[in-house]
Amino acid sequence: MTDLLNVAILGASGYTGAELVRLLSRHPRVAITALTADRKAGHAMADVFPQFAALELPKLTTIDEVDVDAVDLVFCALPHGTTQQVIAELFETKPSLKVVDLSADFRLADPDAYETWYGHPHHALELQSEAVFGVSELYRDEIKGARLVANPGCHSTTSILPIVPLLREQLIDADAISIVSATGMSGAGRAAKEEMLFSEVSEGVHAYGVGKHRHTSELDQEFDKAAGRPSRATFTPLLIPMNRGIYATITVTLSGGATAEALHAALQTAYWGEPFVTVLPFGKVPQSRHVRGSNSVQLGVMADRGPDRAIVISTLDNLVKGASGQAVQNMNLVAGFEETDGLAQLGLFP
Amino acid sequence: MTDLLNVAILGASGYTGAELVRLLSRHPRVAITALTADRKAGHAMADVFPQFAALELPKLTTIDEVDVDAVDLVFCALPHGTTQQVIAELFETKPSLKVVDLSADFRLADPDAYETWYGHPHHALELQSEAVFGVSELYRDEIKGARLVANPGCHSTTSILPIVPLLREQLIDADAISIVSATGMSGAGRAAKEEMLFSEVSEGVHAYGVGKHRHTSELDQEFDKAAGRPSRATFTPLLIPMNRGIYATITVTLSGGATAEALHAALQTAYWGEPFVTVLPFGKVPQSRHVRGSNSVQLGVMADRGPDRAIVISTLDNLVKGASGQAVQNMNLVAGFEETDGLAQLGLFP
Amino acid sequence: MTDLLNVAILGASGYTGAELVRLLSRHPRVAITALTADRKAGHAMADVFPQFAALELPKLTTIDEVDVDAVDLVFCALPHGTTQQVIAELFETKPSLKVVDLSADFRLADPDAYETWYGHPHHALELQSEAVFGVSELYRDEIKGARLVANPGCHSTTSILPIVPLLREQLIDADAISIVSATGMSGAGRAAKEEMLFSEVSEGVHAYGVGKHRHTSELDQEFDKAAGRPSRATFTPLLIPMNRGIYATITVTLSGGATAEALHAALQTAYWGEPFVTVLPFGKVPQSRHVRGSNSVQLGVMADRGPDRAIVISTLDNLVKGASGQAVQNMNLVAGFEETDGLAQLGLFP
């Protein structure tokens, strides 16, 4: 490793790729040495994302053109399914490489769960077994020593952060969790599809993937582990007309005489001193706009009108803490940097 | 009553007032004879809402200037609290008057519930006892004979329509209903408040009134009655960046071995032939944009991944079926018109 | 012709097709007898546009499946270029057919201009010579007797309506017209393209087709004719984050000592009594939201701070008066109906 960590971004022409460039180009200890985008190979990054017009960046290339030996760490922002093959080959070429993978390919520790949710067997089971699930605050120590970090899904991070501490402390019923997770459009990526056109999305809202969204499998994995027994969350994502942000409204049933205030206290304890997780005062409602553009999560706990339920709300920017920001945070852990390096951006509001 | 029904709109300078004008000015059997707006009295309606520039409409006046004797039916689109006094005086002047009230003042049959949720005793209890709760499809017969119709809240109509038939048939657990009801901004009215500015609302989402939104009391009233026992819904409204539309995502627990398909069948049966309620095919997800500008409700039922829960989704335009459209529908019932008169507008999409 | 006019809509799966259905399904003298959409043939219209779920509509078919003999009038909402062939064949099958064409194929009377702007010779020159340019208010008499009406472009209608009367009266300099015409996204159609994705369009604005947008050729044709000599308009369209609406800001230089007030008076005279064109009081600024969903145009004239220039503003809904609404208006003229039939919808605001 030279003074600067040399990183490559595979899949730089998508939104998470661009967001990695935004964050890493201001990171004090990183040099971006390769950017790939198969269909745009040969173009300048500023052709694809003109906000980078004033930066000096490597040209977009194919993956094959990347000199892996010159790279210390790879961010993989490729489509689900193709990623496992690509990463296996990268490690073959250079076993000492570090990888932060933003796809879903290595998130599920259980191969059967993977096959159930993704419809085909996993093609890199050995790598899967060494991958660390990258919710930075929950698995900090494991991430530090990892070669392969599986960055979690955007909806997953949003709900895992507030719910896991409550399940660990047995404050809520693991069988009765109802999550409605509203997301902006950038989470759907940049592929041209009719249902993602402005005119189809603006001035409206609708659910999608009801009863079967794949991020549910990540919730199951983490909620089961935290509760110490099988959990059951009902997870319904909504698409709303904004670019960035996820907003999870979680209805929970209190267990063992717990109060909403106790939930709040547990979250305060769990995230005390965390630079990116803010637990708002009890009863204060988070707003997605206050985390836009930043790596922050804002959590709120509110009492329901009756005694046995509470509403927990979690919000983050799906492209930052929900994807590229957490990926940089995980890179910082892997590389031994300050965890906040390159992540100082504050929320952009208005 | 002359050939045309003479109607007055009290509170015509707000959004629900304007929406009444939009619908009634194309109604074949209605004449708008008075429009009031205390702070804008003396102005033309087209000064306040220039989309009406080509219409001939009465000038805006104060309420005192209205010739009640010349009016057959009054729409009350005034703020909560002041309405009960105004309506009591109107009936004193002309006992044969019909009133469709869009405020919350006469929605709760139980005076104690009113006092609990609104913080003061009801000032027109006698009128309260004769008011009919105006969910048109559920109380059609009572509305036909009513002198005073209490038009329900926008969130209330959205959730009552899908849930009441399910509770009546005992298909779902009355104790475990979780509602997240996303609404556009027009429901918040036209009063100038910082938190309603474009820059505060655009590109973001947040919950409001968590655990204490007053529409909850209407849900309680109707859910209890339908279930035949005390119900418990947790109701969380979200504000999202669009003008019109409410989208309720309702997580329900199935009871007595019911299936999601059975819920769907029950809604199909309940709303068979209804002109304004469309039950989508099983598993099809409603979108708010498909009801924008129309008096339609679209309902959908989806299975959750496990056997004992389902997701029920309901969407309508908060200013039409959620307010002024249902008010016109109720007027049609009260006046003996065709229920669909003046309500033929189709959804405006895109 | 039977009691009802039997109409077919070719290209019903696009936004202008859907808008035709919205308007015609409430038209008192029209029956929709055929809807075509090549790629969606076999589907119900409500599959493609669920806002029509409660309507009885013919299934989508291919164009070949349409029984032309049973059709009185055809709306052509097909892509530019393919249309001239389709219409030529329709007239061959049934010479008495009436056609309102929403494409650009028959808008330019001069074949050389067509070739210059569209890059290939016109393939139906004979039909071109009989086509009438369908700005309803300017060519009412010609449209009444036409077999083929060429519905103008959305930007074109927006700027032609205010500028032509001023040029005819020689009140403004034909050589110094600067038009900046901001449009919502629905004008770009429903084809899935990256640059039309919500995330690409929301929270931003940009010009497109600068110096070469094809609607310029329609402005040239009409401005030259009105001025009686070659005109020169600079036309720059902007794409802004809304669904519907065009808003043309036109800077004009006054000629022959004319005043801004004189411009205003000329527009008032030109459009006196027109049901769909409202000239606002002098100095009052139009807003696109006041015409959303209606067939209305709102025009405004404002003085600049100096003596020799004025600002003229024109706004309409690109899908209604800018496309399908004016098409219905033209159908009404062709068929001898009331010009306002089926076009009573008021602006939807908010």
Next chain:
Amino acid sequence: MTDLLNVAILGASGYTGAELVRLLSRHPRVAITALTADRKAGHAMADVFPQFAALELPKLTTIDEVDVDAVDLVFCALPHGTTQQVIAELFETKPSLKVVDLSADFRLADPDAYETWYGHPHHALELQSEAVFGVSELYRDEIKGARLVANPGCHSTTSILPIVPLLREQLIDADAISIVSATGMSGAGRAAKEEMLFSEVSEGVHAYGVGKHRHTSELDQEFDKAAGRPSRATFTPLLIPMNRGIYATITVTLSGGATAEALHAALQTAYWGEPFVTVLPFGKVPQSRHVRGSNSVQLGVMADRGPDRAIVISTLDNLVKGASGQAVQNMNLVAGFEETDGLAQLGLFP
């Protein structure tokens, strides 16, 4: 001056105040020592702008509570009109203070122009005469030595940057400049006004201040000076439904045989090496979303279809380069810091 520059922000509860906090809290050489907001005095900044929840910031106070002696530089983000008095008093207390004023009070060098446009005589003429107009790229040297910098208006900066070099080189006609400048809502500030509500602004566009917007006076001042003779620009601002961004579409007439390409070359020369001004390749159209959140300006030059005109487009973020970012840039000049310090944020897209 200590190691860190101690700055106070007067008017920190508005959007430009918050934007100053966003930028300065990450500035390597600045300490924020005072934040004032008369109506919110006593509150934490995070109460007013929760995106700052994780920062340590001084409490909001009144202006009187600020210890001016401990302050090196003041940012004035107060309403127009009241500012001149406040700044005069600050200088009385501490003559060595530096002030960057974001209001309009000191922008116009000519007292008569001020009185004409603002409707009352200037109350601090002496200070006016020493104020430097703060377009950083044009007045860099004067700003370095200034005690009082008058930060220009957001529309002004947007149009001055591309037009002044063209006038200086006599490439365009100073008498025939037509500017349509579309702006997002955050430029209108945070005061609660009906016309700024989300429902009034979303899904629409309208002009405002037509023929009389006060930023015109800044254009006049700078255009006259650059041309060396009286200029005449027609300036029409549009309000469009987005939070941030200004997009000026400028139609110019070429003079002395200049070509559009020559205009482009002149802008490239003028801004060669400037860190915040990017001149796009000839013919490439800027988009406002590519500068969102950054201090960048993107300029484009396009040929019109005829030989004697061109379209010049300029876009920036009204809260950054249009206000607080340029204020920080000016502070950097005044304080002798690197001009880019604290301004490294890249555009946030999507």
